[in-house]
Amino acid sequence: MTTGTVTPYRSDPQAGRGGFAQLLRAEWTKFRTVRGQLIGMVVAALVIVLLGLLTATGSHTSCGGASDVCPALPVGPDGEAVDDTFSFAHRPLSGDGGITVRVTSLSGIITYPPPDHDKIVSGVVPWAKAGIIIKDGIRRGSAYAAVMVTGSHGVRMQHNFTRDAAGRPGGVSAASPRWLRLTRSGDTLTGYESVDGRQWTTVGTARLTGLPATVRVGLFVTSPGDLTVRQADLGGSIQQVRFTQATAVFDQVSLEGATPRGEWSRDNVGGAGKTDWERYHRPSGVVESGGTFTVTGSGDIAPSTEGLSIETTLSGVLAGLIVVIVVAVLFITAEYRRGLIHITLLASPRRGRVLAAKAVVIGTVTFVAGLAAAGTVVPVGTRILRADGNPVLPVSTLTELRVVAGIAALLAAAAVFALALGALFRHSAAAVTAAIVAIVVPHILATASVLPVGVAQWLLRLTPAAGFAIQQSIPEYAHVLGHHSPQGGYYPLEPWAGLAVLGGYAVLALGLAVLRLRRRDA
The missing domain is CATH 2.60.120.200 (Jelly Rolls)
Incomplete structure (x- = not known):
């Protein structure tokens, strides 16, 4: 169903400047008043933290000898092991x-x-x-x-x-x-x-x-x-x-x-x-x-690459990401299921702005939750790993901040991607499944020693799972002995380039969702 009803947004001379801000407030109100959505985002953050800390506490390295303490890794002039x-x-x-x-x-x-x-x-x-x-x-x-x-x-x-x-x-x-x-x-x-x-x-x-x-x-x-x-x-x-x-x-x-x-x-x-x-x-x-x-x-x-990287503490990201995908999809499909999308579009006929507002809200909320989760589990988990005798490869403060902020951005981009799929499919189960197949499944296949290295690397170049490159903290050195594969935590794209691939998929999906929404309400 389409409508040409004139709304205050279109007749108000201030609508061009204030209309989108009103949309953001409206979408934020929708999100926070649905208790299940807020709880879901909190659960996603807790899953990331708890699984990461569980991984850290379950890892212990023994070097033998009277002290049973592993010697510290030598550190070079630039701070690397x-x-x-x-x-x-x-x-x-x-x-x-x-x-x-x-x-x-x-x-x-x-x-x-x-x-x-x-x-x-x-x-x-x-x-x-x-x-x-x-x-x-x-x-x-x-x-x-x-x-x-x-x-x-x-x-x-x-x-x-x-x-x-x-x-x-x-x-x-x-x-x-x-x-x-x-x-x-x-x-x-x-x-x-x-x-x-x-x-x-x-x-x-x-x-x-x-x-x-x-x-x-x-x-x-x-x-x-x-x-x-x-x-x-x-x-x-x-x-x-x-x-x-x-x-x-x-x-x-x-x-x-x-x-x-x-x-x-x-x-x-x-x-x-x-x-x-x-x-x-x-x-x-x-x-x-x-x-x-x-x-x-x-x-x-x-x-040296002989040690654990700080992203070892991010073992809960995949599980947390699945929760984020479900919340993001429901943020749009619930309106279709209850027939409320018509009311939303009557209030704001500029449909692209409606989806943009929803994307900003879900992306911002997810980024904040991801930042809190990663900002907790990475430093705390790393300290636990070192306290249990594990050699943890040192990184600069900037690299640690990039990993933390990058994980938050990864979750936010995935949430926008899932929201767009929800607007395209207009069915929760189909959209959730599509998002998981596009982001989670390629990452699991590429990093779980299931596929040949070459195939795994192409998956992490061409699919939205490329975004996981943002968590790699130790670069690949050409003059270092090692098998630089996804199974070992090495991604084929640079961290920000991989995140850009995921962001590109999110923008493309959002654009397609806007086109469909302009042609058909429900």
């Missing part, structure tokens, strides 16, 4: 200066790789690293810059764990050595590479603010594990990481600047050299003979 484990031959460097070396070989071993897992083989993993480094002491997590050759990624310059710049591709051998140079001038460190030691190419530059006057300069080698991933019979993937070790040979070592003469110091930073292989077969460390250094090491210098 890091792995800082390598073999290091070094000297002090006061003020400006640098180091130049020639790398003539990079070899290694991989323990028990597939397919048979029956022997130790020769090989170098892609991110094995051998090169020169300037570092603020030997404390794990201290600032550094390094130039290196790698197993399969050519020459790189990396600094402070998260920064990575690519040089020339290719490996290293006695027939094709690589020359590396790293210099310091104040807080600026510059890395170079050369194929002959005469013509040099800049690999990258790093500015390490606050670097002390005296640092450590020298040679290093490290080698992360050998990661293999295979498809499980029932879907998902199985990951295995095996111990590896790398050995590099350096010669033509020269130092510039204020460095004392004498023996080089040798350290296995981060406790390298403690595996059974290193004890009984090839120990990690440094051997010097006639100006040639053979350095053997294992581990990595990179951000």
Whole structure:
């Protein structure tokens, strides 16, 4: 049914400015006077908080020993958890200066790789690293810059764990050595590479603010594990990481600047050299003979992903989201069921504004409820996880705020999407089912080890479930050993881009609902 009745909104000269505000007040009054809707939103918030806290209290990590307390994760200069484990031959460097070396070989071993897992083989993993480094002491997590050759990624310059710049591709051998140079001038460190030691190419530059006057300069080698991933019979993937070790040979070592003469110091930073292989077969460390250094090491210098992320505390979001969807759908379908939509449209014939007002109200209420829930469960749940010995990957305050506000925005966008589906279907069960199938089901399929990784990633790019990317707190680093899949909490889109996909679906659905409402009341 359609109507052309003139209302006060259309005849009032102030309607253009005050009409929408009146609509908002009217829709807010409708929402708050229906007790079930308010209770439903409170239940959604409580579900998120209670399930999140239950997950946190149910997780306990034991590291053994007398104290049964796990050691704290090393933290890098930017506040991220890091792995800082390598073999290091070094000297002090006061003020400006640098180091130049020639790398003539990079070899290694991989323990028990597939397919048979029956022997130790020769090989170098892609991110094995051998090169020169300037570092603020030997404390794990201290600032550094390094130039290196790698197993399969050519020459790189990396600094402070998260920064990575690519040089020339290719490996290293006695027939094709690589020359590396790293210099310091104040807080600026510059890395170079050369194929002959005469013509040099800049690999990258790093500015390490606050670097002390005296640092450590020298040679290093490290080698992360050998990661293999295979498809499980029932879907998902199985990951295995095996111990590896790398050995590099350096010669033509020269130092510039204020460095004392004498023996080089040798350290296995981060406790390298403690595996059974290193004890009984090839120990990690440094051997010097006639100006040639053979350095053997294992581990990595990179951000660490070995720990729980703060989004572990958000295990209740899916359940809370389902409640939000039901409330949002009923906010519109209840009017159709009771025949009240005609009264609403008589009072405000501009139908697009009616749906817009409903969307603003349900989106705002949901955002506030989600903000309260996430703002409670994330900090409290994280403290509980740490108190129970769980290593929780640290994030910046801004990242934590983004996760909290992002979850609230995710719930709000989903509520608007569900409201629009309710206006389109005009039937509660159909709209609720459609919203759950569009948002919840793809997320479950993508993250529950049911689908191949590629399919899961496309689901999280193309469906409204892309919005869940907003909760990812640990970025994906290309130079870090790991299987970056949805099952591990890594989304294919950036956080705000994923939320934008969900928002786009909400706007599209709302637009279609407005078109249908203009053509037919009920």
